[in-house]
Amino acid sequence: MYPAGFKGRAQRLTDIDVARVGRLIGVGEDEIRAVIEVETSGGGFDSQGRPKMLFEPHVFWRELGPGQKRTAAEASGLAYQRWGTKPYPKDSYPRLSLAMKIDVSAALRSASWGLGQILGDNHRAAGYPTPGDMVAAFCDSETAHLEAMVNFIISEGLDDDLRRHDWSGFARGYNGAGYATHGYHTRLAAAFARWQAIPDVFAPACPKIGLGSRGEAVRAAQQRLADLGHDPGPIDGIFGRGTQAAAIAFQKSAGLAPDGIIGPKTWAALTKEN
Secondary structure, eight states: OOGGGGGGOOOOHHHHHHHHGGGTTTTTHHHOOOOHHHHHOSBBBOSSSBBBBEHHHHHHHHHHHSSSHHHHHHTTTTTOSSSTTSSSOOOOOHHHHHHHHHOHHHHHHHHTTTTEEHHHHOOOOOOOTSSSHHHHHHBBHHHHHHHHHHHHHHOOOOOOOHTOOOOOHHHHHHHHHGGGGTTTTHHHHHHHHHHHSSOTTTTOOOOOOOTTTTHHHOOOHHHHHHHTTTOOOOOOSSSHHHHHHHHHHHHHHSOOOOOOOHHHHHHHHHTSSS
């Protein structure tokens, strides 16, 4: 079950996760970051630490179906038949809270969640048995957002469009038939072009780091080690004794030479999907 107020651990995505998850569908960091940028301006949590969420009244209308619940929702302004009937508020959570008093599951299914703005109704395509399970995972981790987004892309057969940079084809499947009205495809293309001009953090020649190294690569390695159950101590971008010990423990578990240095082989193991 999702936490009270939809406030969980709210762990941020790391660069290493972008590269790791992108490899599941044969794309690099730039394609993944372009989708994230267009959907949520690059962040999956709002200023209160809740998953970014947009409640969709026209979806709630559809999810409720004919009957007393829909009538009550319409009377409260929480449901209407056509998208765009009324402007959306800046914060959708108060609307969601009211909708949940009418029907919890339908309300969760009628909201778009997280980095990839996955509609709750698509929870199975995203890899979750219920919308509540998806939302609970999203409260804890942006990595869960990203993995769900990629699961949905695979489920809808959009991974080939993304690999080919067919932005119109991808937009049609991901954003709907009206994608062109909002320039979704052109915004994707522009975002991809911007990210291509920025060097990847985890390019094929991954940085070799060890005791005394500092920087974002160290921070990302520390986060990944922690995620895999090897505590490096503070995730501070400083490769100290704690990080070295965690690296050695991970290398032993992965059948690698336990030298405490994170080079290409250790990076590959760290970024491998569990």
